[in-house]
Amino acid sequence: MRKQTYTKRQCIFCKKKIDFIDFKDAGSLNRFMSAWAKLKSARDTGNCAKHQRRLAEAIKRARFLALLPYVKR
DSSP, rough: OOOOOOOOOOHHHTTOOOOOOOOHHHHHHHGGOOOSSOOHHHHHHHHOHHHHHHHHHHHHHHHHTTTOSSOOO
């Protein structure tokens, strides 16, 4: 039986050296949400912990301003 090796996905925000995640850019935030408008986990997106927290905060702000839906039907 072979041992599986995994390659860790690199954080997109670290790769592009983005420090501030803009909550007004709903198109790019939509990429990190599931089909039911739930946040995707860091394991699924490959984000580091720092950027995953900032991403969650940006999505919550965009939802509050009605730029993103809370639930898709």
